[in-house]
Amino acid sequence: MPLTTGQIFLSEFFGTAILILFGAGVCAAVTLPRSKAKASGWIVIAFGWGLAVFMGVYAAYATGGHLNPAVTVGLAVAGKDLAPGVSATAVNVVVYIVAQMLGGIVGAVGAWLAYKRHFDAEAPAADKLGCFSTTPGIRSYGWNVVTEAIGTFALITWVLINGKSPSQLGPLAVxxxxxxxxxxxxGPTGYAINPARDLGPRIAHALLPIKGKGSSDWTYAWVPVVGPLLGAVAAGLLVPRMAGLY
Structure with a gap:
């Protein structure tokens, strides 16, 4: 039975909320001063985000577990269905993206609630923002966009060709x-590679009553949106034309 618009929305919303709950949660665990996991390092963050994706993809299995507007756009540009039985119509693409953005906000709020007393404690404003959204190691907007585009191109390339591997490996492989x-x-940007991963939580950061939170850094906010979308469009245009991938 084809999915309804409401079912599509709820699947992507819930999956993205799970992704951000655990992804923002691992950032808070490693960053906030009084956390038990304080200073456990970049490897913990990378694996935490990987496992967050693993859980989110399973939560949104019905719609392909995109959790990411770049994935949705990349599949649409490549001329692929968004999921089995879900065609890449303009309406479906918009529903996916809206659900992902709202899920990103809700997931970030959940992570804030889990660490509420830690966010209330003294910590640099930049560290608190880093639990929600990305910031570059060296701020150079053009090169930051390049970094995000390259990382997202790699991700979308895998999404487009993963059907060549056994389907059981899908969530674990991604x-x-x-x-x-x-x-x-x-390292250069904190690898958003997902507009909903950065913009949704950044909106939550701006709206939540976080003690000493400082700026939400809106001057940078466009980079983790534009960079991933450019990488997704490039992958959607180029990968299907590479011999032997389909």
């Missing part, structure tokens, strides 16, 4: 791809 991107390409 989790490991996220870990690999984080470990190899995540």
């Amino acid at each position: 989790a490991l791809v996220i870990v690999a991107i984080g470990l190899s390409l995540g």
Whole structure:
């Protein structure tokens, strides 16, 4: 039976909320001063995000577990269905993206609630923002966009060709791809590679009553949106034309 618009929305909303709950949660665990996991490092963050994707993909299995507007756009540009029985119509693409963005906000609120007393404690404003959204190690907007585009191109390339591997490996494999991107390409920007992963939580940061939170850094906010979308469009246009992938 074809999915209804409401079912599509709820699937992507719930899956993305799970992704951000655990992804923002691992950032808070490693970053906030009085957390038991304080200073456990980048490897923990990379694996935490990978496992967050693993759980989110399973939660949104009915709609393909996109959890990411870049995945949705990349599949649409490539001329693929968004999920079995879900065609890449303009309406469906919009429903996916809206659900992902709202799920990102709700997931970030959940992570804030889990660490509420830690966010109330003294900590640098930049550290509190880093639990929600990305910031570059070296701020250079053009090069930051390039980094995000390359990481997202790698992700969407895997999404487009993963059907060549046994289907049972799908969620685990994409989790490991996220870990690999984080470990190899995540250093310069914190690897958003997902507009909903950055913009949704950044909106939550702006709205929540977080003590000493400082700025939400809106001057940078466009980078983790534009970079991933450029990478997704490039992958959607190029990968299907590579011989032997389909």
